Amino acid sequence: MYRYDEFDAAFVRSRVAQFRDQVERRVKGELTEEKFRPLRLMNGLYLQLHAYMLRVAVPYGTMNSRQLRQLAFIADKYDKGYGHFTTRQNIQFNWPKLSDVPDILDHLADVEMHAIQTSGNCIRNVTADHWAGVVDGEVEDPRPVSELLRQWSSAHPEFTFLPRKFKIAVAGAEKDRAAIAFHDIGIKIRRNEQGDPGYEILVGGGMGRTPIVGVTVREWLPKGEILGYIEAIMRVYNLHGRRDNKYKARIKILVLELGKEEFTRQVEEEYARMGETSVQVDPAEIERIENYFVPPHYEQLNDADPVLAAAENDNAGFAPWVAQNVAKHREPGYGIVNVSLKPTGGIPGDATSDQMRVVADLAENFSFDELRVTHEQNLVLPHVKKSDLFEVWKSLVAAGLATANLGLVSDIICCPGLDYCSLATARSIPVAQDISNHFSELERQHEIGELKIKISGCINACGHHHAGHIGILGLEKRGEEFYQVTLGGSGDENAQVGEIIGPGFSRTEVIGAVDTIVDTYVSLRNENETFLEAYRRVGPKPFKEAVYATH
Amino acid sequence: MQLIKNQKFVEDGWVLIADDAPLPEQGKIIISLERFNSLAASDLSPIVHLGVSVTSADDVSLLQGDFDRLDLIRLNFPAFTDGRAFSQARILRHQLKFKGDIRISGDFILDQVHFLEKCGVTSFEVVDEVTLDDWHRVTQSLNYSYQPGYSLADTRMRRSRPAITADNEDQELVAELSAA
Ligand code: SF4
Numbered sequence: 152m153y154r155y156d157e158f159d160a161a162f163v164r165s166r167v168a169q170f171r172d173q174v175e176r177r178v179k180g181e182l183t184e185e186k187f188r189p190l191r192l193m194n195g196l197y198l199q200l201h202a203y204m205l206r207v208a209v210p211y212g213t214m215n216s217r218q219l220r221q222l223a224f225i226a227d228k229y230d231k232g233y234g235h236f237t238t239r240q241n242i243q244f245n246w247p248k249l250s251d252v253p254d255i256l257d258h259l260a261d262v263e264m265h266a267i268q269t270s271g272n273c274i275r276n277v278t279a280d281h282w283a284g285v286v287d288g289e290v291e292d293p294r295p296v297s298e299l300l301r302q303w304s305s306a307h308p309e310f311t312f313l314p315r316k317f318k319i320a321v322a323g324a325e326k327d328r329a330a331i332a333f334h335d336i337g338i339k340i341r342r343n344e345q346g347d348p349g350y351e352i353l354v355g356g357g358m359g360r361t362p363i364v365g366v367t368v369r370e371w372l373p374k375g376e377i378l379g380y381i382e383a384i385m386r387v388y389n390l391h392g393r394r395d396n397k398y399k400a401r402i403k404i405l406v407l408e409l410g411k412e413e414f415t416r417q418v419e420e421e422y423a424r425m426g427e428t429s430v431q432v433d434p435a436e437i438e439r440i441e442n443y444f445v446p447p448h449y450e451q452l453n454d455a456d457p458v459l460a461a462a463e464n465d466n467a468g469f470a471p472w473v474a475q476n477v478a479k480h481r482e483p484g485y486g487i488v489n490v491s492l493k494p495t496g497g498i499p500g501d502a503t504s505d506q507m508r509v510v511a512d513l514a515e516n517f518s519f520d521e522l523r524v525t526h527e528q529n530l531v532l533p534h535v536k537k538s539d540l541f542e543v544w545k546s547l548v549a550a551g552l553a554t555a556n557l558g559l560v561s562d563i564i565c566c567p568g569l570d571y572c573s574l575a576t577a578r579s580i581p582v583a584q585d586i587s588n589h590f591s592e593l594e595r596q597h598e599i600g601e602l603k604i605k606i607s608g609c610i611n612a613c614g615h616h617h618a619g620h621i622g623i624l625g626l627e628k629r630g631e632e633f634y635q636v637t638l639g640g641s642g643d644e645n646a647q648v649g650e651i652i653g654p655g656f657s658r659t660e661v662i663g664a665v666d667t668i669v670d671t672y673v674s675l676r677n678e679n680e681t682f683l684e685a686y687r688r689v690g691p692k693p694f695k696e697a698v699y700a701t702h
Numbered sequence: 703m704q705l706i707k708n709q710k711f712v713e714d715g716w717v718l719i720a721d722d723a724p725l726p727e728q729g730k731i732i733i734s735l736e737r738f739n740s741l742a743a744s745d746l747s748p749i750v751h752l753g754v755s756v757t758s759a760d761d762v763s764l765l766q767g768d769f770d771r772l773d774l775i776r777l778n779f780p781a782f783t784d785g786r787a788f789s790q791a792r793i794l795r796h797q798l799k800f801k802g803d804i805r806i807s808g809d810f811i812l813d814q815v816h817f818l819e820k821c822g823v824t825s826f827e828v829v830d831e832v833t834l835d836d837w838h839r840v841t842q843s844l845n846y847s848y849q850p851g852y853s854l855a856d857t858r859m860r861r862s863r864p865a866i867t868a869d870n871e872d873q874e875l876v877a878e879l880s881a882a
Contacts, residue, residue, distance in 0.1 A: 158846065158858070158859075161846060161858070162844075162846040162848070165843070165844050165845070165846055166844060168843065169843040169844050172839065172840070172843060173813070186782070186811055189782075189783060190813055272783065272785075302848045303848055303849065305848050306817075306844060306846075306847070306848070307848075307849060307852075308788065308816075308817040308818075308820035308821050308847070308849060308852045309785075309788040309789055309792050309817070309820075309821055309852070310785075310788070311785065311788075311817060312782075312783055312784070312785025312788065312814070313785060386789050386792075386793075389785060389786060389788070389789045390786055390789050390790075394784055394786075424797055425797065426797075
């Protein structure tokens with residue numbers, strides 16, 4: 152994985168010192184809260200319902216054990232002993248004190264981490280496929296270009312006071328695990344007809360109150376031109392994005408209002424005007440970054456492992472976990488271990504400091520010291536030998552981290568909602584917990600098969616409900632929470648915004664509605680047909696009929 | 703209002719002329735873009751030094767044909783969160799090679815000054831009480847840059863670039879302006 156050189160380290164330290172000074176000016180009253188606000192946001196610091204919240208960047212979701220242990224240390228020392236992994240592959244601490252934040256940032260800098268641009272109207276932390284570099288069928292590892300973009304976007308002189316936040320995601324394979332079509336810019340690594348790798352560029356996707364799938368503005372861009380082309384998009388957006396209405400300020404609205412053709416024309420015109428020299432990335436720099444992401448030294452192994460087979464036979468809970476949570480690695484004899492942060496009735500994405508240390512140890516001992524955070528709010532040990540799986544599983548079981556529910560109905564994405572978030576209109580965590588408890592029988596979950604439920608506590612859609620096979624949006628009417636249900640959303644390569652099925656449900660009704668939807672699917676599905684496939688075949692009608700007949 | 707240029711308070715020799723005020727025959731005057739566009743070349747005294755004040759919504763690239771008549775272009779922040787002036791400055795300085803003074807007015811904050819300089823801004827209209835110490839401390843607190851095309855002469859950069867690039871031209875230009 153990427154390691155800071157002297158320059159990166161000095162940059163981050165200097166950014167911390169700068170923020171320390173900003174906090175001091177705020178405390179002394181030299182900065183008003185109004186002027187301090189964008190400055191603290193640019194360093195990941197929010198003012199929430201009960202306290203400050205600090206969001207720490209995990210660039211493209213990749214970490215090592217030392218970094219995760221440091222997060223555990225911060226959780227213990229400055230928070231209440233836990234952290235929350237988010238849908239943007241970051242981690243949030245919910246209880247830091249303002250005056251402690253510069254020290255926390257220094258602790259982060261000690262392990263090559265930061266909170267730079269995890270919020271604010273700037274280019275946010277770049278996200279990527281969490282199985283990057285280990286999954287079959289990848290054109291290229293998406294992380295080198297993500298790192299290049301991380302560096303390029305850090306404290307960008309021109310693009311730090313944009314109309315609104317700006318999110319970029321990168322996928323390296325045909326199968327999209329980074330939901331690129333729901334980002335301001337989505338980058339897909341693909342080959343052109345000559346077989347050369349380059350980038351397809353999507354613009355204008357997003358969730359929020361105007362959910363929309365991004366459009367392709369360039370089918371194929373040579374790799375060396377990526378920064379120049381993104382700069383052209385950013386400049387068109389910075390100058391022409393709407394600033395009169397916060398809800399219309401994202402780039403998706405600009406693309407919508409101009410139309411794809413006109414928007415693309417403006418970008419191409421700007422790009423042409425920039426001229427050759429400001430466009431090309433130094434190939435030596437690309438190579439320098441790519442060298443950090445070369446695969447580790449795998450052992451030559453047979454894919455089938457006798458130790459694993461024996462353990463699967465002898466331990467009732469082990470085989471289902473392997474089947475559900477261990478994905479195929481491109482190297483024979485290795486597996487991609489997915490660590491579920493969705494225990495029955497738990498808070499999706501939360502991990503205690505002890506759990507973080509367990510995962511850090513496992514990463515160090517069994518996964519070439521590397522781990523990932525997923526946008527589905529789980530963790531990944533990307534390279535575990537099959538013969539080590541049983542050891543790893545035992546440690547995870549002991550730490551409450553071995554729920555065999557990856558991609559199943561209880562593997563719910565959920566935003567913090569009204570329990571933490573000052574923008575929320577309803578609670579989301581308790582709904583996730585209720586659903587998880589309701590479907591606690593793992594066997595039933597396996598029978599139901601792949602089903603992605605996503606829950607947001609307000610229209611901002613941080614819980615990605617628009618992309619949920621079943622999406623749940625918490626709203627409020629006359630002081631009462633109620634929940635709107637959408638069906639058929641998807642964040643993959645066939646991205647789709649879910650459709651609202653009808654009037655909303657109360658807190659108590661919503662679980663029943665989900666249950667009815669699931670039962671309806673089970674009764675009408677063809678053999679081996681997933682929920683999404685079945686929904687795409689039959690449409691919303693049978694689900695609506697069933698749900699509104701019983702409620 | 704005070705003017706800061708090259709990290710120092712300087713005497714502002716420029717006068718902002720209201721749209722309905724008569725045009726002076728000499729001196730350094732700044733007029734609005736609207737008025738500028740409505741004037742014929744013959745309306746202006748040949749010995750007047752001319753600056754034009756644009757809003758954040760204006761397309762600065764339309765000024766390119768008038769560069770030889772303009773010594774100064776004044777940009778504006780209607781609110782400090784409105785970052786269009788960054789791109790306007792960048793276009794003027796880097797793409798169109800405007801060689802005069804690019805000045806910032808309006809609601810910008812100290813923490814934006816360094817970024818503005820990297821985009822090509824050379825002077826600042828400061829309304830708030832500020833000491834030169836604060837100015838130096840805050841505006842030079844992050845002197846590292848990942849963006850080769852936006853460097854100042856003293857910016858610390860990691861990446862080396864090919865010998866002759868537009869960026870070096872920019873640097874030379876800024877150095878020249880600083881010396882002036
Ligand atoms: S979706 Fe709304 S409630 Fe949930 S985290 Fe985002 S802003 Fe807060």
